[in-house]
Every structure is written in C-alpha cells, then in structure tokens.
Amino acid sequence: MLTPFALHVSDQDLTALTRRLRDTRAPAAFPAPGWAAGAEAETVARLVRHWGDGFDWRARETEINALPQFTADVADTRLHFVHLRGEGPHPLPIVLTHGWPSTFLELARLGDRLANPSRYGGDAADSYDVVIPSLPGFGFSAPSGVPTHDLWHTLMRDVLGYDRFAAHGGDLGAGVTSRLAAYHPSSLIGIHLLAAMTPPGEPVTDEERAHVAQVARWHAAEGAYEHQQQTRPLTLAHALSDSPAGLLAWIVEKYRAWSDSAYAFTDDDILTQASIYWFTNTIATSFQPYFSHRPFWQRIEVPTGFASFPADLSRPPRSWVARTYDLHRYTAMPRGGHFAAHEEPDLLAADLTAFFRPLR
Structure with a gap:
C-alpha cells in the first residue's frame, strides 16, 4: 500500500542541531594548504556557521515536500x-x-x-x-x-x-x-x-590499459574513504553520527573533489544533503553497501x-x-x-x- 510522505523535522531537532553546530570544536591548525590534506578548515568553518545561523531548513523542507x-x-x-x-x-x-x-x-x-x-x-x-x-x-x-x-x-x-x-x-x-x-x-x-x-x-587495448592505470591512480589518491567504509565503517560512523561538523566535512570533500565545477553545488545544496543524513541519522547505514559489497x-x-x-x-x-x-x-x-x-x-x-x- 502506498502512503503519501511529507517531511517535517521537529523544532526540537532543529534546536539540537543548532546547539551542536554552535559548540563545534574545530581541529588544530594543520601544516598543509587548502584541500591538500582533506576538507579545508576555512570552508568547513564557513559552512558550519551558515548551517547553524542562516541556513533556512524550513524553506528547503517546503521545496522537498513539493x-x-x-x-x-x-x-x-x-x-x-x-x-x-x-x-x-x-x-x-x-x-x-x-x-x-x-x-x-x-x-x-x-x-x-x-x-x-x-x-x-x-x-x-x-x-x-x-x-x-x-x-x-x-x-x-x-x-x-x-x-x-x-x-x-x-x-x-x-x-x-x-x-x-x-x-x-x-x-x-x-x-x-x-x-x-x-x-x-x-x-x-x-x-x-x-x-x-x-x-x-x-x-x-592501449585505451583500456590507460583506463586501468587511471583508476589505480585515483584509488591511491582518493580511495581512502572507500577502504574505510568497506573495512571499518562503524568506527567512522560513531564520529559522523555525533558531530554534524564531521559529517559535513566528510561529505563536502566528495562534492568538491568529484564535481566538474566548484559551483555545481551551492552551500544550501550541500547543507540540505547533510541535513537529510543528520536528521535521519543514516550516515552509518549508508556505509552498508560498501561493507557488504561482494x-x-x-x-x-x-x-x-x-x-x-x-x-x-x-x-x-x-x-x-x-x-x-x-x-x-x-x-x-x-x-x-x-x-x-x-x-x-x-x-x-x-x-x-x-x-x-x-x-x-
């Protein structure tokens, strides 16, 4: 049987998220510029501030419910x-x-x-x-x-x-x-x-050999997330399920690295995706296809x-x-x-x- 679905996040959950975001403890300064070592600290801090004070979840909720x-x-x-x-x-x-x-x-x-x-x-x-x-x-x-x-x-x-x-x-x-x-x-x-x-x-073919080599280079440079989610997903899930800033950092790095343009996703696009994972507490279960992959x-x-x-x-x-x-x-x-x-x-x-x- 089909049941119509409408999304509504409670005011209590919104308040709890805002409190966590305002209490975020940023990592200590890291000796690597920009995105070289992962999610850039300045970008994550900016998004955390916007998520906690300025991001209009209710407007996005209305768009989703359309x-x-x-x-x-x-x-x-x-x-x-x-x-x-x-x-x-x-x-x-x-x-x-x-x-x-x-x-x-x-x-x-x-x-x-x-x-x-x-x-x-x-x-x-x-x-x-x-x-x-x-x-x-x-x-x-x-x-x-x-x-x-x-x-x-x-x-x-x-x-x-x-x-x-x-x-x-x-x-x-x-x-x-x-x-x-x-x-x-x-x-x-x-x-x-x-x-x-x-x-x-x-x-x-030479083209196929070049493709295999390219995939190997990509996995060496970008594949750590996949290996973690395949082998020890629960260890990661404890952190990302408890910290919205950590969840955001884990996600935003992928959107930046895998998109053709840094402007393909707006800040509100990224925060809407992160909010869906946060409010449903499903970042851990989203790792299951990696862990159970055969x-x-x-x-x-x-x-x-x-x-x-x-x-x-x-x-x-x-x-x-x-x-x-x-x-x-x-x-x-x-x-x-x-x-x-x-x-x-x-x-x-x-x-x-x-x-x-x-x-x-």
Whole structure:
C-alpha cells in the first residue's frame, strides 16, 4: 500500500542541531594548504556557521515536500520514493538510482526534465513516469537485508504496476541497475549507466590499459574513504553520527573533489544533503553497501546506454563497457562530473531520451 510522505523535522531537532553546530570544536591548525590534506578548515568553518545561523531548513523542507513522495512496504522494508507522472500520452516508466554520498534529491532536477520535457524545449512524446527511490538505509528508506535490485523490481512491478520499465544509475546506483538487468532482464526494456562493472581478464587495448592505470591512480589518491567504509565503517560512523561538523566535512570533500565545477553545488545544496543524513541519522547505514559489497560480474544482455562525463572518477572506454553490456549507445560528454544528474541534468536527460526513444 502506498502512503503519501511529507517531511517535517521537529523544532526540537532543529534546536539540537543548532546547539551542536554552535559548540563545534574545530581541529588544530594543520601544516598543509587548502584541500591538500582533506576538507579545508576555512570552508568547513564557513559552512558550519551558515548551517547553524542562516541556513533556512524550513524553506528547503517546503521545496522537498513539493515533490510527490510516498512510502511503501516492500519485502518488509519501508521504501521512500518520489513518483513523477509523465506529461505525454504514453510515458515510459523509469527508475533512477542515486549513489553515495547522495540522496534521492540529487536526481530531482533530472527527474523533472524526464517527466516534463516540454518545459525544457523537448517533446511530450518522450516523457517518463519517473520513480526515484531512496536507497535502503539512506534518508527516508529503512535498511534492508533484501538485495536492492529485488526491492526495486518488486516496487516497480508489483507495487506500481509497471510490467516493463527502464532504469538508470550512477555510482552505487549503477551497480543496482546492472544487477536489476542481470537478475530481472525480462522486466527491463533497457538500462542507462554512468559507471560499469569491471570485465574479467586483462585489458586488451592501449585505451583500456590507460583506463586501468587511471583508476589505480585515483584509488591511491582518493580511495581512502572507500577502504574505510568497506573495512571499518562503524568506527567512522560513531564520529559522523555525533558531530554534524564531521559529517559535513566528510561529505563536502566528495562534492568538491568529484564535481566538474566548484559551483555545481551551492552551500544550501550541500547543507540540505547533510541535513537529510543528520536528521535521519543514516550516515552509518549508508556505509552498508560498501561493507557488504561482494564482487559481481555477469554479461548483461539488456540494451545498454552509457554516458561518460569527463570529470567523473569512472571513465571507461567504449570497448571496456561493451565487454560486459549489450552496448547500444556510448556518449562522451563535453563537461560534467560524478554527480551528473545535478551538475548537467540537460545533457543527461537528452542522452537518456536519445537512447530510450527507439526502445519504447
């Protein structure tokens, strides 16, 4: 059964957060400039001040509640999701899956462009019924022991009544989308990805070898967060669940490092994402997909589209993706980073539309 969802943080929780922020103890000065050693102290201090005195959570809460949101019990898991009905005569149902440290909200700009293309100069015949769930243990969805791809399949088919549908995802969402196609191929008309599974065997072209080397360099420089969340997430979770400044620092560094532009996210965007994690106390459970991750590879025979954004941490060449997926479309984007749905929603919506149009 679907239950309409409206977000309301109590005045007591807002007051408690403000008190913690005003009592923040900043770290001692560190002998490294700017962002060289992690989240820049001046930036975090500025955001902490704004979060505690000036950030209008109630205004953001109103904006969030303007989205049509629901909860449903799926396999004994309470799932939260946005459901945007398409404007056209035959909208294509699609499920969009976010990653970490994102929330469902990061996909809202893309979702509106897909559901209402005529607002953005497109054709209503290309519209979608857009479903944007919160990953289990993220924000307003409960943690679950059921594989996420199975929850999504049940939500789309049995709860919402879509016999066949499309799917898109990046980061963790790309893994969920790939598994959805692997385990439920008859329900998928196609999938669109921003990241791809690693194929078995050695790289076979110079371009693939360069990609493997680039990924290794990235992990050496940027991958400490992933290793911590895979191996000792609870140790980290104690600190981030108790300190809003610590939670903010952990998140803002990723938004800065993985975006194509420092201006892709406003201060209020960052603080809204951090607030969702804080008020729901879900930073710990958001680490679960890393801790429970098991290597997975399977040849995907569902038609696949792939968009490669130049500032993303995952930019595999076309041949690399085609070794795993039935690749119908590969687009090298002119700009954009890891959070493409928010950074470049027009580019991503256009690519999704071009890929899925012949599959409708």
